[in-house]
Amino acid sequence: MTVLLDDIFESSPRIQATEVDEAADVLSRVFLPLTLRSADSEALDMSLQAEELPVLTAGYLHFGTAVHIRGDEVPAYFIEAPLTGMAINRWADGRLEKTAVGSAAVFTPGMAVDLNWSKDCREICIKITEDQMRRQLERMMDRPVRKRITFARGMDVGAQTASNWFGLVRLLAREAGRADGVLAHRLAVENLQQLLVQGFLLIQPHNYAEALAEDESSASATVVKRAIDAMHAHPENPWSTVDLARSTGVSARALQKAFQRAGQPPPMTYLRRLRLHEAHAELASQCPSTTTVTTVAGRWGFLHLSRFAEQYREMFGESPSETLRTSSPGVS
Known part of the structure; x- marks a missing residue:
């Protein structure tokens, strides 16, 4: 995971702290309840830049010195991915694991946190609430999730699927807080959050992964028409395949298979093309x-x-800027 340190969360609010108690209080409010202890004689120089979205919180954190972090019980899903340096995680079973560049640690609610960060450790940290994780999985499976979702605690960021997922994290890090960025738009924010949470459920092993991958029953051509009609009626909605499937009364996998049998592109490809036409119409009229x-x-x-x-x-055979430049507002 290659990230330019001067290009992440640069437009998000920055919180700095030089006192251990102050830093612990900030992190407890933004991420998770914890105690903090400086591990050497150098002064603490914590810097946090974070973006709190409706579904998740993500931020960039470093302490300027080696620290020990401890928390009795994580209240949410927490992902820590070093950009430089490393962290040593002591899990509840006593096992020590190093998390360095190219890897990430995943904490499930209820786990204890016992971390030692190196002096040069700088991380992207992501928090997703248990309620949101469960809701997204229920939407994907179209059935209730009764047990806590428990993820594998190590993540290989170098794997292709994980690397693609962190590409979305990098996008969030670059666009967060920018008044002129794509995340200034509601639809873009909702799309990115869905991609991040649902993508994580698809790439990181967990106790529902096998059930999530099961084949689903067939769906008819009528279902395809209903889904297409819904997209045309409200292309501005933050549709996902799960949303469309739920609106037509089938599972997401069944809807995807129905689109394939009907000779249609996948639902999200169909929606993207529809939105391209909407964008073209808007550019041509502005x-x-x-x-x-x-x-x-x-x-x-x-x-x-x-x-x-x-x-x-x-x-359309031309760039968006060309369409806008040659637009004729008010001319039909």
């Missing part, structure tokens, strides 16, 4: 002096501007 491509892309949920421009050109 004045270049009052509208930007970034604003229109974000409004329609496109998180990667370069990818949006590439897909747009492929569909």
